[in-house]
Amino acid sequence: MAAGHASIAALPALHETPGLLGLSVLGFNRAQSIAFLALLAALIAGPFFLYPVFLMKLLCFALFACAFNLLIGYVGLLSFGHAMFFGMGGYVSAHAAKVWGFTPELAILAGGAIGACLGVVAGWIAIRRQGIYFAMITLALAQMVFFVCLQAPFTGGEDGIQRVPRGSLFGLIDLSRDMSFYWLVAAVFLAGFLLINRIVHSPFGQVLKAIRENEPRAISLGYRTDDYKLVAFTLSATLAGIAGGTKALVFGIATLTDVYWAMSGEVVLMTLVGGLGTVFGPAMGAAVIVTMQNYLAEFGAWVTVIQGVIFVACVLAFRAGVVGELARVLKVRL
Amino acid sequence: MLEDLLFQLELGLPQVVLGLVNGAFYALLSLGLAVIFGMLNVINFAHGAQFMMGAFVAWMLLNYGGIGYWPALILAPLIVGAFGVVLERTMISRLYKLDHLYGLLLTFGMALIIEGLFRNEFGSSGMPYSPPEILSGPPIDLGFMFLPKYRLWVVVAALVMSLTTWLVIEKTRLGAYLRAATENAALVQAFGVNVPRMVTLTYAAGVALAAFAGVLAAPIYSVNPQMGSSLIIVVFAVVVIGGMGSILGSVVTGFGLGLVEGLTKVVYPEASSTVIFVIMAIVLLARPAGLFGRA
Numbered sequence: 167m168a169a170g171h172a173s174i175a176a177l178p179a180l181h182e183t184p185g186l187l188g189l190s191v192l193g194f195n196r197a198q199s200i201a202f203l204a205l206l207a208a209l210i211a212g213p214f215f216l217y218p219v220f221l222m223k224l225l226c227f228a229l230f231a232c233a234f235n236l237l238i239g240y241v242g243l244l245s246f247g248h249a250m251f252f253g254m255g256g257y258v259s260a261h262a263a264k265v266w267g268f269t270p271e272l273a274i275l276a277g278g279a280i281g282a283c284l285g286v287v288a289g290w291i292a293i294r295r296q297g298i299y300f301a302m303i304t305l306a307l308a309q310m311v312f313f314v315c316l317q318a319p320f321t322g323g324e325d326g327i328q329r330v331p332r333g334s335l336f337g338l339i340d341l342s343r344d345m346s347f348y349w350l351v352a353a354v355f356l357a358g359f360l361l362i363n364r365i366v367h368s369p370f371g372q373v374l375k376a377i378r379e380n381e382p383r384a385i386s387l388g389y390r391t392d393d394y395k396l397v398a399f400t401l402s403a404t405l406a407g408i409a410g411g412t413k414a415l416v417f418g419i420a421t422l423t424d425v426y427w428a429m430s431g432e433v434v435l436m437t438l439v440g441g442l443g444t445v446f447g448p449a450m451g452a453a454v455i456v457t458m459q460n461y462l463a464e465f466g467a468w469v470t471v472i473q474g475v476i477f478v479a480c481v482l483a484f485r486a487g488v489v490g491e492l493a494r495v496l497k498v499r500l
Numbered sequence: 501m502l503e504d505l506l507f508q509l510e511l512g513l514p515q516v517v518l519g520l521v522n523g524a525f526y527a528l529l530s531l532g533l534a535v536i537f538g539m540l541n542v543i544n545f546a547h548g549a550q551f552m553m554g555a556f557v558a559w560m561l562l563n564y565g566g567i568g569y570w571p572a573l574i575l576a577p578l579i580v581g582a583f584g585v586v587l588e589r590t591m592i593s594r595l596y597k598l599d600h601l602y603g604l605l606l607t608f609g610m611a612l613i614i615e616g617l618f619r620n621e622f623g624s625s626g627m628p629y630s631p632p633e634i635l636s637g638p639p640i641d642l643g644f645m646f647l648p649k650y651r652l653w654v655v656v657a658a659l660v661m662s663l664t665t666w667l668v669i670e671k672t673r674l675g676a677y678l679r680a681a682t683e684n685a686a687l688v689q690a691f692g693v694n695v696p697r698m699v700t701l702t703y704a705a706g707v708a709l710a711a712f713a714g715v716l717a718a719p720i721y722s723v724n725p726q727m728g729s730s731l732i733i734v735v736f737a738v739v740v741i742g743g744m745g746s747i748l749g750s751v752v753t754g755f756g757l758g759l760v761e762g763l764t765k766v767v768y769p770e771a772s773s774t775v776i777f778v779i780m781a782i783v784l785l786a787r788p789a790g791l792f793g794r795a
Contacts, residue, residue, distance in 0.1 A: 244601045291781050294788040298543045298600050299740060303784065306737040309730075310777035317770060427733060431608060438605065470616035477609025481602050482594060 192360065193367030194445075197498035201446050209352050218344040219416065224456045225355040226413035231436040231448035232362050233405035238434075239443030240366055241398045242378035243293075246301040246430050247308030250288065251281040251403040252410035253425025254311060259411030260327040260420035261320055270333045270341060274354060274411040281407015282400055284311070289399030293392055296381075305427060312425045326421035330414060347416065354412050358405050363445060365401060374398055435473060438480045441487030446500050450489050512766025514645035516759060521651045521720070523758015524658035525713050529735040530742065530750040531662055532709035535669075537744050538682045539702040542592060542603030548732030549614040550707045553580045554714025555723045556618060559629050569632040569719075576715045577708035584707030588700045611729065618725040626722020654716050661712060662751040669747055678702065737780040743793020753791060 189199040212221050230252055237243045255277030263273040292303045315321045322328070332341045341347045365371050376384040377391050384391050414420040423429065432455065440451025455473075462469045480487065486494060493500040529547060536544045544550075557579050558572040567575065587610065595602045630636065631650040639646035669675040681688040681695050689695040714728070721727055742753030757776050764775040771778070783791060 244604070246604075291784050294784050295740070298537075298604055301601065301604055302543065302736040302740055303780070305733055306740065306777050306780055309733045309737075310774045313773040313777075316773075427729075431612070434605065434608075467616045467619040470612050471620070474609045474612030474614075474616060477612060478591065478606060481606040481609065482591060485598075485602070 193363055195499060197493075197496065197500055198445055201500055205446065205449070206356075209356065213345060213348045218348040220456075220460060222344075222348055222351045222416045223413065224453055225351050226409050226416060227433075227436060227456050228449040228452040229355045229358045229412070230406055230409035230433050231440065231452045232359055233402045233409060234433045235437045235442065235444075235448040236362050236365065236402045236405070237398060238437060239447075240371060240378060241374045241395060243296075243395065243399070244301045244434070245292075245304040245399075245402075246427075246434065247288065247304030247306075247311075248402075248406050248433050249425050249427065249429035250308040250311040251284055251406035252413075252429060252433070253315065253420075253422075254284055255281045255407030255410030256414035256420040256424050257315065257321050257327060258407075260330040260414040263333060263415060264327060264330045268333070269337050270335060270347075270350060270415055273333070273415060274408055277411020277414070278404045278408040281410070282404040284407070285400040285403025286396070289396045289403070293395045293399065305430065308425070308430055309427060312422070312427070315422060315425050321420070321422075324422065326419055327414075328419050330418040330420065332415055332418070351412055351416060354408065358408060359449070362405065366445075370394070370397075432473070435477055435480075437487075438485075439476060439487055441490030441493075441500075442485075444487065444489045444493065444500050447487050447489035451487060454488065508766060510644070512763075514647075515765045516762040517642075517645060517647065518651065519758045519760070519762015519765070520655050520755060521758070522761055523755035524655050525717060525731065525754075526735055526738045526758055527662055527751045527754025528658050528709055528713040528716075529731070530738045530754050531665055531747065532706040532713075533735065533739055534744040534747060534750045535665070535709070536703055536706035539678065539699055540588075540592065540596070540603070541600050542595070542607065543600075543736075544703075544706065545604055545607035545732070546587070546610040546614065547607075547706075547710050547735070548728030548730075549611040550580055550584065550710040550728070551714040551717070551731065552618065552725060552728035553583070553614065554711025555629070555718040555721075555727060556622070556714075556725075557711065558715040558718050559627050559723045562629065569715075573712070573715050577711040580711035580714075581704040581708035584704040585700055587707075588703040592703065593696070593699070611732075615725050615729060622725060624724060624726065626724035626727075629718040629723050631719035650719055654720065657716060658713070661709070662747075665709070666747045666751070734776055737776050741776075741780050741783045741790060743790025745790075746792040749790075749792025 189202060192202070194202055230248070234245065234248050237245055258280040259273040259277035262268040262276040263270065268276060288304065288307045291307065292300055295303060316323060320327075332347055334340045335350060339346070341350060366374075373384065373389055373394050376387075376389070377394060381391055410424060413424070436451035436455045437448045438451065439454050440449065441447030455476075458472070459469060462472060484491070489500050529551060533544060533547055536542060536547075554576045557576040558569070561567040561572045561575060562569075591606060591610075592603060595606060635650040635653050637649060639648045640652065667675075669678060677688065677693055677698065681693070681698060685695050717727065738754055738757055739750065741757065742750045744750065757779065760779065761772055761775055765772040
């Protein structure tokens with residue numbers, strides 16, 4: 167990142183206000199506490215008003231986007247290959263649930279585990295370069311994973327893994343009904359969301375932000391920035407794997423779509439629309455894009471065109487995203 | 501054991517030679533990317549889409565205008581290059597002061613738009629485009645294999661075009677301005693050179709190179725809207741392997757990797773689609789700046 171250029175997710179320093187109801191424990195300021203309570207309310211009330219499967223899809227993508235934002239928003243690394251973690255997580259969770267008979271919570275964790283393993287390897291290779299090269303390397307690695315998935319026997323090639331059972335939570339509570347599975351998905355999302363927030367506000371997260379703002383300086387202060395970047399990359403990949411695994415169980419299918427490069431682009435778009443480097447932006451962006459895809463599904467290839475237009479519009483005129491602009495207008499940090 | 505391998509190689513030699521054809525496209529596309537990146541500091545994600553546009557413009561010239569292959573080889577790059585001028589002037593030029601990643605995101609969006617529009621208009625299935633008569637006769641006997649004339653032409657044309665680009669950049673006055681502006685744009689502008697116009701024309705030239713490759717590809721691959729997007733990701737890997745510091749470096753890397761890919765098709769076909777990415781990973785571990793890159 168060249169000096170003198172505006173950092174991709176630099177936030178203006180704002181006066182911090184303490185959080186409400188003890189939510190500052192989570193690192194939230196006042197505005198964020200209100201937004202978080204609104205999010206909680208929406209999570210609880212949502213399935214009574216909207217189709218639970220749609221909401222579950224939305225939450226999986228929201229978690230995926232939050233995981234992606236951990237890298238781009240707080241370390242300044244643009245990964246263009248996050249589909250490999252999302253898609254592989256989906257395959258492994260589906261395989262674990264269907265072939266090995268894992269209960270859903272273990273299957274989702276298996277998705278996270280594969281995300282972590284892939285993340286360590288891909289991160290170890292990719293962090294050798296910065297900026298644009300980092301994006302190209304992650305994209306190429308993801309394409310390699312795509313070809314492996316296309317050929318490997320356990321992924322089922324073009325058919326994918328179909329008819330994946332949702333199973334019962336801890337082997338006790340039946341989750342085949344959408345409404346009951348929704349609560350598991352909501353819990354997974356909330357846990358991931360809070361974990362990311364915890365990471366960002368930890369001393370570790372402060373070092374990440376220092377790397378984003380000025381890496382040479384962070385190095386000169388004695389931080390081994392490559393180690394920090396690798397850990398952040400792995401955490402992000404793990405959560406992306408969990409999101410992919412959860413999505414595979416929601417729909418009972420894991421396919422090549424989720425490892426394809428277009429999926430890597432979609433998560434970038436969601437985060438960009440919501441607001442890079444904001445706490446609530448990625449979830450908001452995922453909601454916008456998933457809703458849009460839902461309503462425009464019948465228009466076929468126009469969805470791609472519209473996504474492209476949104477990309478261009480966001481980059482040219484709307485770089486702070488929905489939540490970022492809102493925060494600017496309200497003069498708070500969200 | 502060794503004899504077996506030699507026999508296999510002999511059988512596979514045509515595959516290896518045909519790998520050069522893929523290598524020709526890698527070389528032309530990575531060259532265009534390197535030229536654009538050197539001047540604009542933007543990775544042109546729309547490069548694959550512009551490659552596809554080149555092929556489609558050639559197809560449209562033939563089917564709507566009755567204009568054949570040879571004029572199309574010049575007209576299509578000009579048309580797509582003009583389109584590049586519009587893109588650079590109206591959009592990309594607004595981003596030079598921002599983080600380079602925004603250029604990548606913008607051109608990614610453009611690629612989605614272009615590809616989507618073409619898919620709406622022409623569907624996903626390919627359109628046939630036949631090679632010109634003079635190149636479509638019986639294949640040439642090389643002793644160990646029969647090489648279709650058109651494929652030989654692709655390799656020769658790509659080599660000539662790469663060499664021309666190298667000569668223009670390294671040996672002409674215009675090229676000297678370009679290299680100087682890459683080093684220090686403000687200083688060159690202070691000497692009275694119109695740097696913004698040069699940047700625009702550089703982008704157009706890079707885009708035209710992609711379109712030229714697209715016209716070359718039209719008779720080999722079927723002309724379809726997705727033909728560029730999967731190719732461009734491989735080309736990104738090629739660029740990472742070669743490093744974008746040197747023009748000749750990207751040409752050599754492009755052809756070399758085409759050969760390696762062809763060789764892999766013979767020895768271990770399952771790995772032929774992933775071998776370039778594996779090489780990329782190895783090069784990054786051993787020499788992060790790339791084979792010809794400056795750290």
